[in-house]
Amino acid sequence: MTAKLTRERVLDAAMLIADEDGLDALTMRRLADELGAGAMSVYHHVPSKDGILDGILERVVGEMELPSGPEWKSALRRAAMSAHEALGRHPWAAAALLGGERVSPARLRHTDAILGCLRGAGFTDVETDLAYHVLDSHIMGFSLWLAGISAGLRRLGPVFKAYDLFDASELPHLAEHIEVHLREDRAAQP
Numbered sequence: 001m002t003a004k005l006t007r008e009r010v011l012d013a014a015m016l017i018a019d020e021d022g023l024d025a026l027t028m029r030r031l032a033d034e035l036g037a038g039a040m041s042v043y044h045h046v047p048s049k050d051g052i053l054d055g056i057l058e059r060v061v062g063e064m065e066l067p068s069g070p071e072w073k074s075a076l077r078r079a080a081m082s083a084h085e086a087l088g089r090h091p092w093a094a095a096a097l098l099g100g101e102r103v104s105p106a107r108l109r110h111t112d113a114i115l116g117c118l119r120g121a122g123f124t125d126v127e128t129d130l131a132y133h134v135l136d137s138h139i140m141g142f143s144l145w146l147a148g149i150s151a152g153l154r155r156l157g158p159v160f161k162a163y164d165l166f167d168a169s170e171l172p173h174l175a176e177h178i179e180v181h182l183r184e185d186r187a188a189q190p
Helices: 007-021 028-035 039-045 049-062 072-089 093-098 105-120 125-162 172-182 184-188
Strands: none
Touching: 007 028, 007 039, 007 049, 028 039, 049 072, 049 093, 049 105, 072 093, 072 105, 072 125, 093 125, 105 125
8 A cells, every 4th residue: 555645755755856867857747656646646735846846945955054153164164064965965956946936935044044144253244245155156056066077977987987088197187186086985075
């Protein structure tokens, strides 16, 4: 017997599909198939694909630590690392969050907490604005880059590994750089 369909089960399945195969793979038909239900049953719990995307993005942002504690630099660092780690677990999320159409309550709380931490540290309103955008751009940009490089290396890794593109003795620093990217533990690096 299939477990009862709930909004939480729908979002769990949607996040799993997105994490494994990307947002393009997240269709209502595939979601319904994964849940062993009909599409109309899924729509009963989440009214649209946009609703599903909003729900799974809310979950991703909810995984991000808010800055807290008396030392603002370490609080922001922990929050930034937490955001990057959450985006690393969900490589599709940074692009979706940057799309601009999706502003969730969790994203608003997260942004407010970062801004509050900066203001509490003594930054002016203009400095806070600039610092926030520098932090957010770095986290999102680096997370997007890692998601892209990971996908690209899955396709191009064997080519790079063989160094068919260039002579490693002529470009030793590039050869070393490629080796770093091909290491299994690279994704875990900040």
